[in-house]
Amino acid sequence: MEMAAPSWSKIPVRPVLILGRHVYTAILFTWTDIKTIFLPVMIFAFATVPINSLWSFIQCCFWTWIHLLLCNVSNQSRSRQEDALNHPWRPLPNGRVTEQQAVLLRYACIIGCMLLSATYSLTMLGITASLVVITILYDDLGLAGHCLGKSLCNIGGYTAFELGATKMIAGNGHELGDVTSQALAISSLVIFTTIHAQDFADVDGDxxxxxxxxxxxxxxxSRVAILVLPxxxxxxxxxxWGVGPGTYAALVSIGSYVGLQFYLFRNVDADKKSYRQFNVWLLLIHLMPLHYRTSVFRF
Structure with a gap:
């Protein structure tokens, strides 16, 4: 006796559509920082320690993204006016969520991230707690409104993300060595001195x-600084990190090109394009510690 083919009409379409809408909204909250935070952080973790397993890599991706959602919801729940000018497609200015819903989502993310990290270790819980404190300083206490305060919060945020992702990708019990410590210090200084690259295109909204x-x-x-520093x-x-001459020349050339783009072309569209190129350069900077472990960039 043949079994009847499944009927597609019996699939609960509405819950699937609702779930899809919520997932898409969450992606919109984090979309801008996929290239600016998520990818550099993942590259940093991959470059500084060996991947423990495929499962640890998946967990690392999820841990990093859900914490990125926490930070983005916190920031965007208070920046609707700015986003209406700079990022009108984000969930608040385009009407996908209300400010009250965004605030509720923020606290749900805090609780969810704390519980997630607590399942791994007290160290991971401490990293999440530090990110929560940084978001409070940045969004609630107004450090986002001052260039120095904003840069200091960016250092703290990136360091927390990179430390957490590195521990996750290596296996939570892995002790981080000198390569990770040195790479964290360099990354913090690079971010502190160049992160204002993200602000050129957003001057009107700011x-x-x-x-x-x-x-x-x-x-x-600020233009002279971004010309010289990359x-x-x-x-x-x-x-x-002792890379080979070809890699060295390519890295310096890309850094010089990015700086020149910011310095020579000074309108909103050009600054957006330059910032995309800046993020490519930042990815390469975060990838360089891999050479210390594998000699992959010896050419």
């Missing part, structure tokens, strides 16, 4: 809400 970023506070100096950091990072 001015509208009274935020003072480095491109607003010191327009010419090239300078490329030379230092290539030398520090």
């Amino acid at each position: 001015l509208a809400i009274g935020r003072t970023t480095l491109p607003i506070y010191a327009p010419q100096l 090239c300078t950091w490329s030379m230092f990072v290539g030398w520090f």
